Amino acid sequence: MNSNTNIDNLFVPTYKRSGSPFVRGEGMYLYDADGKSYLDFCSGIAVNALGHAHPQLVETLQKQAAELIHTSNLYFNKPQIDFAERLIKHSFASKVFLCNSGTEANEAAIKFARKKAAKISTDKYHVLSFSESFHGRTYASMTATAQSKIHSGFGPLPAGFHYSPFNDVKTAGELLALHDFAAIIVEPIQAEGGINVADVEFLQFLREYANSHSISLIFDEIQCGTGRTGTLWYYEQTGVTPDIMTLAKPIGGGLPLGAVLCTDEIAAGISPGDHGSTFGGNPVACALGAQILDIVSEPVFLKRVQTNGNYLKSKLNELKTKYPSIRSIRGEGLLLGVRFKEDLGTLVDDCKAAGLLLARANLNTVRFLPPLIVSLEDIDNAVNIFHNVLSKGY
Numbered sequence: 399m400n401s402n403t404n405i406d407n408l409f410v411p412t413y414k415r416s417g418s419p420f421v422r423g424e425g426m427y428l429y430d431a432d433g434k435s436y437l438d439f440c441s442g443i444a445v446n447a448l449g450h451a452h453p454q455l456v457e458t459l460q461k462q463a464a465e466l467i468h469t470s471n472l473y474f475n476k477p478q479i480d481f482a483e484r485l486i487k488h489s490f491a492s493k494v495f496l497c498n499s500g501t502e503a504n505e506a507a508i509k510f511a512r513k514k515a516a517k518i519s520t521d522k523y524h525v526l527s528f529s530e531s532f533h534g535r536t537y538a539s540m541t542a543t544a545q546s547k548i549h550s551g552f553g554p555l556p557a558g559f560h561y562s563p564f565n566d567v568k569t570a571g572e573l574l575a576l577h578d579f580a581a582i583i584v585e586p587i588q589a590e591g592g593i594n595v596a597d598v599e600f601l602q603f604l605r606e607y608a609n610s611h612s613i614s615l616i617f618d619e620i621q622c623g624t625g626r627t628g629t630l631w632y633y634e635q636t637g638v639t640p641d642i643m644t645l646a647k648p649i650g651g652g653l654p655l656g657a658v659l660c661t662d663e664i665a666a667g668i669s670p671g672d673h674g675s676t677f678g679g680n681p682v683a684c685a686l687g688a689q690i691l692d693i694v695s696e697p698v699f700l701k702r703v704q705t706n707g708n709y710l711k712s713k714l715n716e717l718k719t720k721y722p723s724i725r726s727i728r729g730e731g732l733l734l735g736v737r738f739k740e741d742l743g744t745l746v747d748d749c750k751a752a753g754l755l756l757a758r759a760n761l762n763t764v765r766f767l768p769p770l771i772v773s774l775e776d777i778d779n780a781v782n783i784f785h786n787v788l789s790k791g792y
């Protein structure tokens with residue numbers, strides 16, 4: 399590549415990014431083309447649960463790639479059976495649909511819920527979601543994402559989507575009474591929206607309302623699931639079980655993989671030809687998915703996520719006592735956010751320049767999403783860098 403080429407000119411400008419491209423990763427660290435190292439507390443947005451170049455994942459990937467890369471869904475393949483068996487063994491679900499990303503998982507979940515509801519009434523198609531949610535960028539998922547900045551310029555949007563304030567039982571109840579709903583979709587911890595944890599009473603209300611009105615309750619655990627909060631799925635901590643759960647991000651060990659987990663009742667509404675995906679259930683991605691589940695579902699592994707998450711949270715709470723600009727420390731396990739009173743400005747870029755990768759959430763929250771293999775020493779290092787950056791004027 400000509401060194402004068404502005405790499406930004408190659409791409410449709412959907413992302414704001416800059417800096418030297420990353421060329422290598424190992425464990426908790428990423429390295430750019432200039433040889434600079436970064437402590438990774440972003441994990442490719444909660445994807446790299448086992449850090450970079452995890453030896454077991456690399457071995458599985460190489461072995462599977464040499465054996466079989468693609469078959470299509472005209473046939474079964476062995477890794478997708480292993481992966482589906484593990485998802486079912488470790489969750490409420492009895493059936494699985496496999497796809498390639500989070501937005502596709504939500505798209506399928508909404509279609510499955512509508513298909514089931516259509517058998518009750520052709521008017522039963524409405525979908526409720528919540529303010530500050532994020533469900534993806536394709537049409538149904540984007541429409542379920544209750545943020546006008548994500549809809550702007552893309553209309554007309556699919557019909558029947560309604561929005562209610564998060565954690566507000568009263569307003570949700572009023573809205574639910576207005577239409578015949580097929581689905582309620584909610585992130586039990588909103589991640590992109592600023593690390594907002596759902597109240598258990600709120601989830602209980604949605605569960606009870608859904609039960610009494612034959613509505614499918616969908617939990618989007620794309621970011622909060624797969625061990626990040628210290629249990630394999632976050633719903634386990636709430637005592638509320640959904641009818642459908644969507645997964646993606648960490649579940650493929652870094653390869654594109656999404657999954658919809660559901661009850662037999664939901665699956666019974668679907669027939670061959672109703673939905674599909676050429677790549678969904680790809681053998682290489684599913685081999686990594688099965689491996690991720692074997693490692694992350696181990697009680698010792700999850701216990702360590704809890705312990706280290708609590709340690710990071712206590713360290714961030716110490717910083718809060720030093721910086722009045724910090725409003726709150728939020729989240730569970732290793733899905734944590736530092737919310738500021740004002741817009742973050744260049745905080746995330748300043749941390750990157752200082753060698754620490756973090757992720758923004760909304761305008762005023764910065765997310766700490768380290769690989770789940772993070773050590774106490776890594777946490778101390780990250781908090782020291784963050785403290786240093788804050789001390790320069792935040």
Ligand SMILES: *Cc1c(COP(=O)(O)O)cnc(C)c1O
Nearest residue numbers: 499500501532533534620621646
């Ligand atoms: C990232 C995310 C999505 C979208 O996933 P993609 O793989 O980017 O399509 C949906 N829901 C939640 C909660 C997410 O964090």
